[in-house]
Structures are given as C-alpha cells and as structure tokens.
Amino acid sequence: MPKTKLLLFAFIVVLVSSFFYFDLDTYLNLEYFKSQQLKIDNFYRTEPLQTALIFFAIYIAVTALSLPGAALMTLAGGAIFGLLVGTVIISFASTIGATLAFLASRLLFRDTLQEKFGQQLSAINRGIEKDGGFYLFTLRLVPAFPFFLINLLMGLTPIRTWTFYWISQFGMLAGTLVYVNAGTQIAKIDSLGGILSPGLIVSFVLLGLFPLLAKKLISVIKARQVLRKFAKPIYFDRNLIIIGAGAAGLVTAYIAAAVKAKVTLVEKHKMGGDCLYTGCVPSKALIRSAKFLSHIDRAQEFGIKSAKAEFDFADVMERVQDVIRKVEPHDSVERYTELGVECIQAEAKITSPYTVKIDGRTLTTRSIVIATGARPFVPPIEGIDKVDYYTSDSIWDLRTLPKRLLVLGGGPIGSELVQAFRRLGSSVTQVEMLPRILIREDPEISAIVMQRFQAEGVDVRVNHKAKKFLSEHGRCTLVCEILDDDSGREVSIEFDTLLVAVGRIANIKGFGLEELGIPISKTRTVETDPYLQTIYPNIFACGDVAGPFQFTHTAAHQAWYAAVNALFGNWKKFAADYSVIPWATFTDPEVARVGLNESEAMGQDIPYEVTRYGIDDLDRAIADQEAHGLIKVLTVPGKDKILGVTIVGEHAGDLIAEYVAAMRHGFGLNKILGTIHIYPTLAEANKYAAGNWKKAHAPKRLLQWVERYQNWRRG
Numbered sequence: 001m002p003k004t005k006l007l008l009f010a011f012i013v014v015l016v017s018s019f020f021y022f023d024l025d026t027y028l029n030l031e032y033f034k035s036q037q038l039k040i041d042n043f044y045r046t047e048p049l050q051t052a053l054i055f056f057a058i059y060i061a062v063t064a065l066s067l068p069g070a071a072l073m074t075l076a077g078g079a080i081f082g083l084l085v086g087t088v089i090i091s092f093a094s095t096i097g098a099t100l101a102f103l104a105s106r107l108l109f110r111d112t113l114q115e116k117f118g119q120q121l122s123a124i125n126r127g128i129e130k131d132g133g134f135y136l137f138t139l140r141l142v143p144a145f146p147f148f149l150i151n152l153l154m155g156l157t158p159i160r161t162w163t164f165y166w167i168s169q170f171g172m173l174a175g176t177l178v179y180v181n182a183g184t185q186i187a188k189i190d191s192l193g194g195i196l197s198p199g200l201i202v203s204f205v206l207l208g209l210f211p212l213l214a215k216k217l218i219s220v221i222k223a224r225q226v227l228r229k230f231a232k233p234i235y236f237d238r239n240l241i242i243i244g245a246g247a248a249g250l251v252t253a254y255i256a257a258a259v260k261a262k263v264t265l266v267e268k269h270k271m272g273g274d275c276l277y278t279g280c281v282p283s284k285a286l287i288r289s290a291k292f293l294s295h296i297d298r299a300q301e302f303g304i305k306s307a308k309a310e311f312d313f314a315d316v317m318e319r320v321q322d323v324i325r326k327v328e329p330h331d332s333v334e335r336y337t338e339l340g341v342e343c344i345q346a347e348a349k350i351t352s353p354y355t356v357k358i359d360g361r362t363l364t365t366r367s368i369v370i371a372t373g374a375r376p377f378v379p380p381i382e383g384i385d386k387v388d389y390y391t392s393d394s395i396w397d398l399r400t401l402p403k404r405l406l407v408l409g410g411g412p413i414g415s416e417l418v419q420a421f422r423r424l425g426s427s428v429t430q431v432e433m434l435p436r437i438l439i440r441e442d443p444e445i446s447a448i449v450m451q452r453f454q455a456e457g458v459d460v461r462v463n464h465k466a467k468k469f470l471s472e473h474g475r476c477t478l479v480c481e482i483l484d485d486d487s488g489r490e491v492s493i494e495f496d497t498l499l500v501a502v503g504r505i506a507n508i509k510g511f512g513l514e515e516l517g518i519p520i521s522k523t524r525t526v527e528t529d530p531y532l533q534t535i536y537p538n539i540f541a542c543g544d545v546a547g548p549f550q551f552t553h554t555a556a557h558q559a560w561y562a563a564v565n566a567l568f569g570n571w572k573k574f575a576a577d578y579s580v581i582p583w584a585t586f587t588d589p590e591v592a593r594v595g596l597n598e599s600e601a602m603g604q605d606i607p608y609e610v611t612r613y614g615i616d617d618l619d620r621a622i623a624d625q626e627a628h629g630l631i632k633v634l635t636v637p638g639k640d641k642i643l644g645v646t647i648v649g650e651h652a653g654d655l656i657a658e659y660v661a662a663m664r665h666g667f668g669l670n671k672i673l674g675t676i677h678i679y680p681t682l683a684e685a686n687k688y689a690a691g692n693w694k695k696a697h698a699p700k701r702l703l704q705w706v707e708r709y710q711n712w713r714r715g
C-alpha cells in the first residue's frame with residue numbers, strides 16, 4: 001500500500017478505535033441527549049452559529065467514519081434546530097460525511113479490488129456506469145440498506161464523485177425531513193402523556209410509512225423510465241393478453257376470467273401445450289401400458305403360472321393419443337370460451353408493452369403474460385444431424401417399436417421413457433455423461449432406480465460423454481468418451497433409433513422479446529423478479545419460459561401470481577412462493593421429493609437429521625408385491641419440523657402429498673404420527689416414517705421412570 005494510503009488508513013483506524021475505546025458511543029443515545037437537552041438549548045440560544053458549526057462537524061465525523069449514531073443525531077438535530085434549520089444542516093452534513101466515507105473507501109480499496117476481481121466486477125461496473133445514479137437514488141430513498149454500507153460500497157464502483165454527492169443529497173432529503181420532523185416532536189416529550197401527542201404520533205406514522213411510500217415511488221419512477229419510449233393508448237382493448245396456452249397460460253387465463261378481466265389467450269399450436277400433447281399426459285399413458293406389460297412379465301410373482309401379452313406397438317401409441325383426446329376437453333377452446341376467455345389460434349408478437357400483434361391485428365392491453373413454454377434441447381454433437389433423432393416432441397409419432405433404442409440423457413424425461421420402451425420390448429441403452437442418472441436426487445435414490453433399470457435389462461451407461469454420431473451404410477453409431485478414468489477411452493454404441501432427452505430450453509425468440517430488450521437469464525429463461533415481472537412492469541412471464549422449475553404444477557402455481565400481479569399489481573403485488581415445491585419422476589419405482597434432500601442439506605451446510613422407513617416392511621406393499629423402496633425424511637435436529645422428504649417406491653408421487661401439506665402448513669412428524677391412516681394402505685408408510693422419528697427421539701430418562709412405575713404397580 002502506498003504511504004499516503006497507509007497513513008490515511010492508520011488515521012481512520014486510530015479515530016474509530018478511539019471512539020470505541022473511550023466509549024464515546026454512550027454520548028450518542030437518546031437518554032444522554034435528553035439529559036443534556038436543556039443545556040444544549042441554552043447554549044444554542046446564546047451561541048446559535050457556534051452550536052450549528054459544532055453539530056455540523058460532529059455529524060460529518062460520525063458519517064465519514066461510519067460510526068453508529070447518525071440516526072440519533074438526525075433526531076437530535078430536529079430537537080435542537082427545528083424542522084427547517086435542522087434539515088438544512090443535516091442534509092449538508094450527512095452528504096459531506098457520506099462523500100468523505102465514499103472517497104476514503106475509493107482511495108483505500110477500489111484499485112486493489114478492481115485489479116483482483118476486475119473480470120467478475122465488470123458486469124457490475126457496466127451496470128453502475130449505465131444506471132448507477134438510479135441505483136444510488138433508490139438505495140438512498142429506501143432506508144432499508146444501512147447508509148454507511150452504501151457509502152463504502154459505492155466508493156468501490158466507477159460512479160463519479162459529483163454524481164454520488166448530488167444524488168445522495170437529493171435522495172436522502174425526504175428521509176432526513178421525516179427524521180428531523182420526528183426529532184422536533186421527541187424534543188417535546190417530557191411526560192408519559194407526551195408520547196400520545198398527535199404531532200408525535202403523526203411523526204412516527206410518517207417514519208413507518210416512509211420506506212413504503214419511497215418503495216412505491218421508486219417503482220413508479222422505474223415504470224415510467226422503461227415505459228416512456230412507448231405511446232400509452234388512451235383506451236385498452238384488453239386487461240390481459242396471454243401468449244401460450246399451456247399449463248401456465250391456461251391457468252393465468254382461468255384466473256383472469258374468474259375475476260372478470262377482459263382476457264385474450266393466444267396459442268399458435270394447440271390449447272393444452274406440451275403437458276397435454278407431448279409431455280405429462282402421453283408419457284404417463286405410455287408408462288401405464290408399459291407397467292401393465294411389466295406385471296405380465298412378473299406373473300409368477302403373483303401366483304400365476306404364466307401370462308402372455310400380445311400387442312401391437314402402434315395400438316399402444318394409439319391408446320396414448322386416445323388418452324390425450326379424453327383429456328383434451330379440459331383445455332379446449334370451448335371450455336375456456338365458456339369461462340369467458342377469448343381464445344385465438346395464431347402466433348402472437350409483442351410489439352410494445354401495450355400492444356400485441358395477432359394475425360395482423362394489433363390489440364392494446366394493460367398487461368401481458370408470456371407463457372410460451374420450452375422445447376427439447378438438441379445438443380450440437382458432431383454428426384447428430386446425420387441421424388434421424390426423436391425428441392419428446394416427436395417420439396409420439398412412432399408407430400413401429402424401435403429395436404435398439406438409444407436414449408441420450410439420464411434426467412427424469414429420459415429415464416421415464418427408457419423404462420417404458422424397455423418394457424414395451426425395445427433393447428434400450430441409456431447414455432448419461434454424469435456419474436449417475438436422476439442427478440438431482442441423492443446417490444442412493446439414483447442407485448435404486450438404476451439397479452431396477454439394469455434388472456429389467458436396460459444398458460445404463462453413466463460417465464459416458466456423447467462425442468459424435470456416425471451413420472454409415474444405414475448403421476448408426478454413437479461414439480462416447482468414458483469419463484470415469486482419465487484414459488480418454490472411447491466406446492461405440494450401435495442403435496436404430498435415437499431419442500434425445502438432455503434438457504429443455506425456453507421459447508424466448510421470435511415474439512418480440514429481443515426487440516423490447518427484455519433480459520434473458522443465465523439459464524436462458526425470461527428474467528423476472530419475484531413478482532414474475534420483467535423489466536416492463538406490465539409484462540410478466542410464468543411457466544417453463546420463466547423457470548426455475550419445469551413442471552406443470554409449478555407453471556400453474558406461478559400462473560396465479562402472474563395473473564394477480566398483472567391485474568391488481570398496482571394495488572398489491574405478491575412474490576411467488578417457492579418454499580415448498582414437490583415433484584415426481586414416474587419411473588418404476590417412482591421417485592418423489594419435496595424440500596431438501598441430503599446432498600443439498602450437506603451442500604448448503606444446513607444441519608439436519610435423517611429418518612428412514614423401508615417400504616419393504618409395509619403390509620400393503622407386501623400384499624401388492626411391491627415391497628421395496630424407502631422414505632427418507634430430513635428434519636431439524638431435535639425437532640419434528642420437516643426440511644425435506646424423498647420417497648422412492650410404488651406411488652411415491654401420491655404418498656409425498658402428506659409431507660407437502662405438512663411443510664406447506666407447518667405441521668411436523670408428530671402431527672403425521674397422530675393422524676389415522678387407513679389400514680392397509682401405502683400411505684401408512686408416512687405414519688411409520690414418523691413413528692421411526694418418534695422412536696429415535698423417545699424421552700429415554702422418562703421411560704426409565706415409567707418402567708419403574710409399572711414395576712412398582714405390579715407389586
């Protein structure tokens with residue numbers, strides 16, 4: 001550190017240490033001030049300028065050195081000098097002090113920090129250069145963030161000193177006024193009755209309301225800032241236009257219509273979206289047929305000598321379509337029209353925050369909800385375009401059972417389809433780059449599913465990185481690099497049909513987001529705030545296009561927030577609550593989860609206890625020939641409060657519901673244990689898991705005494 005910097009640093013350290021060493025903070029509290037108030041008032045009467053200068057200097061010192069006590073001094077300033085003079089003195093003193101702290105932080109630390117973390121800080125620097133003044137103004141206006149930290153942190157950014165000074169003075173003015181005003185009232189408290197004086201009550205109400213009003217003001221300013229480029233229509237054709245009629249769009253439309261909004265739902269393909277046509281519904285229908293076949297294969301386990309299934313794969317796939325047709329009316333144009341939603345089949349394009357172009361027609365709207373979903377991601381692996389691959393979008397068109405199916409991907413979608421196709425008779429190889437399938441789950445859970453896959457004849461290749469596809473003389477091959485050692489070994493896997501299931505990407509292009517400059521997150525979803533609002537206060541996004549989850553039930557959950565915030569957000573907005581999100585993977589055994597699993601708890605350093613219950617011991621599971629799987633409950637150490645649950649086993653997706661309710665509504669394992677569960681059901685497993693927790697937490701000492709009592713009673 002250069003000499004001047006070192007000297008400055010030492011000087012500050014000495015001053016701050018002296019402040020605490022000599023207990024000077026004892027002078028900066030209300031009681032002390034009140035005890036001295038008479039003297040100070042007298043001095044002010046005789047020496048007004050001197051009093052003001054001393055106060056001014058102390059105030060600057062306190063803020064420049066980031067010492068505690070600025071709030072008390074502001075109140076005291078009001079008490080001594082009154083509203084007008086107090087505000088002027090404090091406004092200048094606080095800004096000068098803040099700027100000195102800002103300069104000290106800049107001089108001492110900025111260069112080193114920028115040198116060391118320049119790359120990481122470049123985005124922040126750019127943001128500050130562009131909008132730093134506005135950020136600072138926001139922070140100054142809303143006194144939620146400690147002012148001394150703002151001074152020090154801003155010193156590390158590229159914001160100009162003069163900008164910092166005037167924005168700080170301007171931004172802090174309203175807060176200063178409110179505090180000084182409260183100070184003028186505090187000066188008048190000299191009895192208990194004074195506490196209830198109307199002036200003081202109004203001052204305190206102002207103190208409380210100020211942050212809320214400031215927050216509201218900021219959001220109004222922000223909204224104006226982004227919307228000012230666009231002409232606001234005098235009249236709006238619609239309250240809400242929703243783009244995309246999948247789970248997210250449908251639920252948004254449903255809610256909007258229920259609260260009597262004039263709402264238009266635009267869908268370019270078919271109402272129902274992915275879940276109905278290419279996702280949940282067809283996959284679960286296929287899984288059911290495949291499960292039926294797996295039972296036939298297991299006939300002897302059920303005491304049946306032999307059973308044989310004759311089937312045509314095309315009929316199974318037709319059944320899948322039949323199931324879709326039966327569910328279709330739930331999401332149909334007819335149903336939604338009857339509910340009061342205007343449904344338009346067309347491609348929508350947002351042309352401004354107030355207008356959407358549909359079929360060459362431009363409709364004006366108060367708000368817009370983007371619910372355009374996601375699509376399968378096809379990785380740019382060499383040669384992939386040379387093989388005819390399927391994705392979860394197109395696999396439903398198959399009518400001939402693939403002989404050798406290669407499934408790329410070990411996530412939920414890939415795994416569900418791997419098992420279904422294997423059970424239908426394909427020879428299936430599953431290729432996953434990571435060390436295990438279902439990577440989001442605990443290793444032991446992945447292992448249970450993987451072992452079942454292997455037992456059913458699936459060739460599971462984990463640690464296999466797909467490198468290139470070859471298609472020669474009608475023979476398709478995937479070349480993989482094996483990752484579990486450093487040898488760089490490669491293997492070739494031959495296949496007839498390829499299913500790519502390596503993840504899904506949000507549909508963010510081609511409907512106006514780029515033109516409006518709506519930011520896209522690192523995960524390539526539409527960037528939203530906790531209210532699901534984009535940078536435009538009247539454009540929202542929900543479902544797969546917004547993330548962070550990609551489930552039908554989370555899309556529907558978010559839709560409520562998007563609809564309510566879009567229609568009533570100018571009064572009250574609700575932040576989407578992701579505290580309890582369940583999901584299931586419908587392999588056999590099913591895997592269901594809510595909250596944390598063990599890997600996550602360990603990764604996040606969250607203390608936990610684990611309670612297990614093996615479903616192999618459950619009467620109903622034994623009777624059903626499904627005696628396998630487990631329940632794993634994570635609880636707060638020593639308490640029955642649930643942190644998370646993973647269930648692997650038959651109908652895990654249904655069983656988890658009880659834990660979801662427990663976590664959502666804050667009841668613990670004791671309550672589950674105290675609930676009657678019907679015998680014999682799989683749901684009893686939840687009670688037994690709670691029982692295991694109880695046994696582990698039995699009051700041992702008390703039980704010893706109870707035992708003595710029982711012995712004594714027997715005589």
Ligand SMILES: Cc1cc2nc3c(=O)[nH]c(=O)nc-3n(C[C@H](O)[C@H](O)[C@H](O)COP(=O)(O)OP(=O)(O)OC[C@H]3O[C@@H](n4cnc5c(N)ncnc54)[C@H](O)[C@@H]3O)c2cc1C
Pocket residue numbers: 243244245246247248249266267268269270272273274275276278279280281283346347348349371372373374392413507510511542543544545550551552553554555586
């Ligand atoms: C094989 C598979 C199995 C799945 N299984 C499950 C499961 O068991 N449980 C579960 O919870 N989730 C499951 N999912 C995930 C689930 O399907 C999605 O999370 C859900 O469909 C997301 O709904 P969404 O409304 O966000 O998007 P989508 O359903 O994709 O709807 C978006 C709609 O927007 C339309 N659109 C896009 N752009 C425009 C435009 N410019 N103009 C007009 N319309 C437009 C699209 O045509 C589409 O219909 C599965 C997914 C797959 C692929």
